[in-house]
Amino acid sequence: MPTSLAIQELRVSQLVALFPGGDPGYFRSCLAYYETDHVQRIAEKILANGGNYPMVQTNYTDIQQMNYALRVLATELFPDCHIAYLREQLLQYDHSHIEQVTEAVVAVPGPERLTWGKIDRSDFIRDETYKADALAQLTLDYPQIWKSSLRAVLAENNWDYLNSHAQLADMGSGGFWNSIRNFFLHWTFSRRGSTSSSSSSSSSETHELSDPDLIDEISQLWRRKAEAQSGEDEKMAHQINEAEYTVCEQLITCLCCYGDYTFEQLAFCSEGDHAFCHSCIRRFITEGLFGQGALRGAARIGCISFSGCRGCLPPRMLQHVLPQDLWMAYETSVFEENLKQTPGSIVQCAGCSYSEIDESTRPFAEALERVEPLLRITRWMMVVATIVFSFFDLPFAFVIALHCFVLSQWDLRRDLQTVYDRIVRERRGNAFQCRNPACNKLTCLQCMRTIRGLHKCWEKEQDGLRLYVEKAMADAVKRTCPMCNLSFQKSDGCNKIVCRCESYSHFCDHFRDVPGAPCDKCKKCDLYKTDPEDEAVQKAAARARKEYLHNHPDVAIQVPQTTRMVIGPLSALEKFDLWREESILWVLQYGIQLMV
Template identity: 50%
Template sequence: TLDKEHVQQLLALFPKGDPEYFYACLQYYKQDPVERITEKILDRGGYYPQLPVQKKGDNRLNACLSILALDLFPDCDVSYLRERVLQYSYAHIEQVVDAILSTGKYPERLEYGKMDPSEGIRSEKYKSQAQLQLIQDYPQIWKSSVRAVLAENNWDYIKCYDHLKEMGSNGFWNTIRNFFFYWSSTPSHHTKLTVTDPDLLDQLNQLQQHAVRKQVEKDRQLAVQLNLTEYTDQQQLITCDCCYSDESFEQLVFCSEGQHAFCHRCVTHYMSEGLFGQGTLRSQPRIHCISMDECTGYFGQNTLRHLLSDDIWKAYESSLLEEGVRAEQQVLCCACPYFELDESTKPLEWVYTNRVLKTMARWMMWDIQQDLEIAYGRVTKSRRGSLFQCKNPTCKTLTCLTCRRPVRGAHTCWEKESDGLRLYVEKAMADAVKRTCPNCFLSFQKSDGCNKIACPCGYKMCYVCRKDIGKESYDHFCSHFRAIPGSKCNACNKCDLYKTEPENEAVQKAADRAKRQYIQAHPEIASSDMLIGPASAMDKLGDWKQQTTLWILEKGLNLIV
């Protein structure tokens, strides 16, 4: 009780403080604990562990985990952070950060900056009620099995519900057995459980809404089928003007003129191809009728919104938005269509209108456009920074503006291309020593054994000279005795039965050739400090002139744009 009074006094002085932290501090001070703890906090610059901002119905451990997983370590595995948080009784954020920074290593997660609600820390109230609810939902499954499934799935009710549903669906005979084993005239699980935890109530509502949507979709499909059957019986089907299939009226879309009808499949395919394929429909405010006749009609926006899937409709809306914004002013997310307008830099075309600059470039025979573009790129990069945080609530990806890749942990630009170079070279090295069956085109490489290769298709070939030896078999190989095994035969020129020529030289040549080809196709991964030298004095002078010119242009553009 005395400690409780002291904690209340400390909370009055530091209202945002962590009570568990204050309880831990009281163990070190027997006399005047409040004064001494207050003095210690003030000596540390007024810093003390505070309670994180909690959402309604949430617990403080989960609030700490959210800060660690979304703000401080967005690339760290959530389960690793969760285990760390549960190790401490107070100042969870501070102690977890100290522990991670002291080791310097942690497992990474695949989804950068994202945390699924099922990965959170559940309260004891939630765990207890979730277990009772699952036992009531699946009375035929042992209670110990329910608890084990909960432990495996971080006590998340929805995940466990689906998991137990799969476990419970073991066929007709298992259903009959469970009926006789678990049926009772007054079963205890018929008593409705009172759920008070807000998170569990929300998940129960999600399951209910999912069941309703699933039933509505089943009813819709049944209605469509019955409607199609009725149209067929009455011979009232309407032909699509694109694929010429017969459909009911409800499964057709009409142009604004009302003269042409198209089925949902054709319109969806047309929009998908126009946006993601040929791109002819991007930034088109009106989608015209796709009839072969000269029709002035079009498809209405409401019609397309109702017909198209969410991803296709969002892509169409994004294309309309991009049309009104200059490409160089867009700061794009690499994972979704979200972008922001960069108004910190004026368009480069505004600089081209400067007559003095154009006249000077003409007199100096200076290709100013290329140098201006390089300098303008440096200015925009310095103003925008190197990273872009997507504000799309379903994405939130951190994009590197240099290599246009998601930033995860210790980011290295062009890391993917570097891996591609490695894989491309490794494939070329393997291709240099592999053999391919001309009959079934199966590729293989011999690790040991003789040089007579039998393909699964029945084709037989020599591994050394690749000749078809289906008829001559082992007669193709040298059978003369040699005093020194592996030495060249002086009696014939046949292939050796076991020996193969060294492949190191062929592998190295293939690797060098593949590396040159890949760097030519991906010049962005070539190191900027790679020089072909030694450079002459004229080369050094030209490079100095180029860099000086770009520096002057960059400083000038920084003032103009």
């Protein structure tokens, strides 16, 4: 008689056959909601939902499916969320990992991480085979450490073999653990126990690894050890070589610092007449790039001797002598200098110097040159029309002249720039993907900042401006006592309000012959006169916006004029002005789209 687990797996296989590519974990969770006719009722439910159901890669294992979901979550959906938090959330669900983790992280955001948008191989989820092989291999590598301690180190490093091996190596082959274990081995264990321990250790050396990822990591570890040993051998060879040069008195003098070095420690100019040590060349390039800046963008670096040599420092020699970061900084400066001389629009990553030439649209200056003749002809035609109609119909000529005056006050260049930016965004998109493997960041093409998760252009600048203007608008309708700083707002009635300290009493109580006339006995506020609040609020908002942009010129540059910030309700005149502006931009956009 088949067990309940076998019956459940049979039903899951039937559902997978009915819905190819479906997630078995999703089907298992659906089976728990029904008591009879499981397959039929689940199939009807899926068809009622339009035939939509979670799908998985059929050639992936469960661990591979979870690692794929973790990669999508960590690099695309939540590139600024800590990977450990995403991995913890991922392990809580049996199916639909991306959807369920997304809902959980949106509801409760996780901690941020420093390495934005990147995921390392050590961050992925490991299967049980890898964990067992990693523990067995570390037991062979560090036999003096207890297995429970090895298991704790592995758990601390997400069961990654390379990171765990490096951590144990930094501890000094066991360190304190080694001393304690040797103490007990010497004083407590008998010879028989030691023999059995050594025999078990030797028998464990026959353990065969079956996980391909762990085998590859062990190969990487051996390559690292070989490279480290090669570096030590090279260092020893240089020391022996320098000693032989010194004994034979064959050391060569550097023409910059006048120190004595071996031939391998020197670099020569392209003419081969002047020798310089590697330290002098590094200091010279560092000063030229980050000090005075004379070498920034220099495609040819001349010989640094004082004899007027016409040679140069060959790029191949510089690449061999300079450290990797210094050589990359020099290449970046040359690339940026050549980029400035490239005609056309350039799209650059906000995180590095990676750039691409934008061939989707012509440059704005070139497009403006095409539009200028048409605008000049239009202005002359309007002037001619005004002169002609002035002889026949004077009122109509006055209307045309007024229209020409309005057009002369029109900032056409700003609107053309706005329209050009819209066309560029339609053709090029709103984001730029960096193809530099070391960067691989996403740049917003509107504010030229790195996109991290849910992005909003000029968010900080607009928030500061918005809060300042909103505070000014609120203060415009509030009254504050100068003594106790109590703020209040009148809803109806007269202006007389008594605060808790009874100091807010600056209203005029004198009798007036003409109601509404100013008082001739004092300059206090009117008791019953009320200024329109809407007008006061709008004036306060305009004044606050002007003050904020004046005190923060960087914000005025970063927040474009085309970004309309709406604070408070729009009046009918503002709505009409907004409609007029959008209509003009719409006409210009469809007219200029053919020219760029």
